[in-house]
Amino acid sequence: AGAAPHDGAAAAVPPFPLAELRLRRVLRESARDKAVFLHGEVSSPSGEGTDAVIILEKTPFQEEKVLDLLKKHTKLELQMRNDIYSTYHLYPPPELSEIKTTVVYPATEKHLQKYLRQEVHLIRETWEDYQNITLPFIQSQSFSIQWVYNILEKKAEADRIIHENPDPCNGFVLVPDFKWNQTQLDDLYLIALVQRREIKSLRDLTAEHLPLLRNILQEGKEAIAKRFGVPGSQLRIYLHYQPSYYHLHVHFTALGYDAPGCSVERAHLLADVIDNLAMDSMYYQKRALTFALRADELLLKKFQEAGRV
Amino acid sequence: AGAAPHDGAAAAVPPFPLAELRLRRVLRESARDKAVFLHGEVSSPSGEGTDAVIILEKTPFQEEKVLDLLKKHTKLELQMRNDIYSTYHLYPPPELSEIKTTVVYPATEKHLQKYLRQEVHLIRETWEDYQNITLPFIQSQSFSIQWVYNILEKKAEADRIIHENPDPCNGFVLVPDFKWNQTQLDDLYLIALVQRREIKSLRDLTAEHLPLLRNILQEGKEAIAKRFGVPGSQLRIYLHYQPSYYHLHVHFTALGYDAPGCSVERAHLLADVIDNLAMDSMYYQKRALTFALRADELLLKKFQEAGRV
Structure with a gap:
């Protein structure tokens, strides 16, 4: 979403009537981030209430x-x-x-749900759970990863590529993550996308993939040191499980940056993954893996239906 | 440090002359936490400058x-x-x-160093590194852990104990962490301290310790569900490596709480540790482990002297 007004009339629209807002409830608050998410209501002249989401965040x-x-x-x-x-x-x-104030108005039930604090549940997924619950779920979802293929095929973001190893089996492309604006190194964030298309996640990895993983670790570090001057010892290099899309990719973030998704219940250090596979090719087809799911996620429902939560 | 004035005269001391402060430099800032750490200077009547640290944090x-x-x-x-x-x-x-303002005045060079942004380096410690560098360092330091023994012997904090398994071999004590004020569950934080005194860290664990570790996982979850109503599926249960003190302990934090030290380069899920030991009793005497060290930490110097960084 750009910063430009949506239509010619927008410039003339008066500010949202914040002072007339009725506060319905606090959807969520974050003491650490100094932010609060509110559900409010504004009455139309006819007296009917319309929902709004108001986000306040200290700067x-x-x-x-x-x-x-x-x-x-x-x-x-x-x-x-x-x-x-x-x-x-x-x-x-x-x-x-100053307080940064964001208003969503009128807000639908979906907006309210999005900002409502959701309970989070930890899942300990065995290999059997993966085969019986998670894999069928992934296959039924048909998530689009066309944007990944566009990068690999140079149809998009070709000018953003930091490093490429074109080998179809053991190669990858390194690009800045969308969350990083590249203006400061504090929150450096890059992603390595593998050329091969059939590796969905950590669960598919075996010793066969060691050359690919070692290339990513070694060449990724070198490329980031060369382009950004950040040495490998100041990078956190890891995979997510569950990932947010099922085409194998590796995260590179600045060690000093508390990046979202780097906590122990989601992140797996690439160096550990390599050592585990070198020790036992089937490590990720044997071991239980832990991850968290929000109460509104469909995969949680599948685990609940299977009596595993 | 309590909240009481240090001496009788303190109450009469006027507020720190914030408005006369000269700003020397910004020691550190955190955009996420909305906090900034400043090095300032105040002139005495004789014109001599005295250092101060000023911490500003939005509430x-x-x-x-x-x-x-x-x-x-x-x-x-x-x-x-x-x-x-x-x-x-x-x-x-x-x-x-309101802005929470903390002043350290007069501040020494040590105070300035403490708040100065430090470079952080990632170490990949092999078992040989542990034996040759880390273990001799731990033994040379003689960190005092009397406060741990005081809890185990009920000489301190006896009223804070949430659960106790008194078995000298496979028992432990569960207490709230000092960082948690127990007034809200959002940032729930407890610590399990093992009764046995010779287990320094993850590196000492073998299959022999499985009964102890399983007791902590099982009884810890049950005690927290009973006392605080938080189910086990909403707890992040993990060990630190390196730990901040070398008497084996396990962290229990609310899954929704982004607790310091829960990121992948420091935290090890207890469930994973148990599975690793069940698979291979010597897992933690074989595997390389990753951790981060600040530039001012002595252990980093030891790794540098050994040519391992």
Whole structure:
């Protein structure tokens, strides 16, 4: 979605009547991110209520305005003092405490569901579970991965390719992930997409794939060091299970960046995957694997129907 | 450190002269956490400068004040509008936009180093590395773990124990982690401390420890479900490698909570550890393990001296 108004009239539309909003409930909040997701309602002149989602998020500090903040605070209250440590409540003037506000209006039930905090369930998937539940589910979904093929065939993003190994069996393409804007290295994020099309996920890997995986690890590190100056020792290199699309790919993120999806219940270090396969070619066709599913995900329903949750 | 003043005079000490602070540099910032760590300087009457660390962190939204925020904003600027989506800059009144401010004053070089952004390096530790570098380092450090023994012997925190299995070989004690204030379940965090004292870390585990590990997994889940109503499927249960202290312990955190130290380069799911040991008793005396070290950590220096980084 671009930033341009949707139609010529949009510029004349008055701001959303935030002050008249009735708060229905808090859909979700994140203490860490300093964000809150609200379900609100606005009455039309006829008195009918229309739903809206309002997202409030505090903004990061701007380095050039930090000094202003220290000097122009409206009030500073001492909270506690112990030896060399003290804490205060500082109340900044409005112009230095912007809140990013996003409104979805009118909002449908689907929007409300999207932002509602969902319970998350951990699944411990055995190989039998994979064959009986997960694999049939993947095959029934026919997720489109045309966008992956477009990159591999240079029909899209050809100018974004950072490195390519064209070998049809052991080759891959390295591209920046969409989440990374490439303007700073702090949140560096690249993806290696394998040339081969039949490897769905970690579950399909055997010792046969070791040359491919070693190429990705070695050449991926070298290409990132060369292009971005970030050494391999400062990269987190891993696969997701479950992945968000079933064409084998590997994530490269800056080690100092707390990237979404890098926690232990989803990420598998490529170096560990290689060692596991070198030790036992069938490691990923034997071992139980853990992953989390949101309450609204269809795959969870399949595990529930099978009596496995 | 308690919240009480350090001495009788403290109450009379005026607030830290924030407005007179000279900003030397930004030590670190976190766009995700909305926090910034500053190195400042204050001049004494004699003109000499004294260092200070100032930490600014925006505070989470409070549910009961969200409505006030929407109604009492001082200014609302439309940023972009597209179809049902619109974004705004909202400027709240000072009383609704508190910033938590922490001051360390006077600060030493050690304090400045602590908050300075440190480069992080990934280590791939082989079993030989462990024996030649890591183990001698651990033994030379003589980290005090008296606080762990105090808990096991009921000399401290006895009233905080959630569950105890007193078996000297396969038993453990489950206590809330210090980071968790127990007022909400969102960031639930408990620790299981084993009764046995000779198991330093993951590296010492063999199939001999399976009964102990299975007790922790099973009884830990049951105790948390019983006391806090959180089912096992909503818990992330894992060990750290490297751990922060070398007495075997297991972390239990809420699955929905993005706990520090739960990312793939540090956390090992207890269920995976059990399966690995069941498959191969010597798994953790064979396998390379990955972990990250900050540039100022002594263990990194040891790996560098050994030419392993």
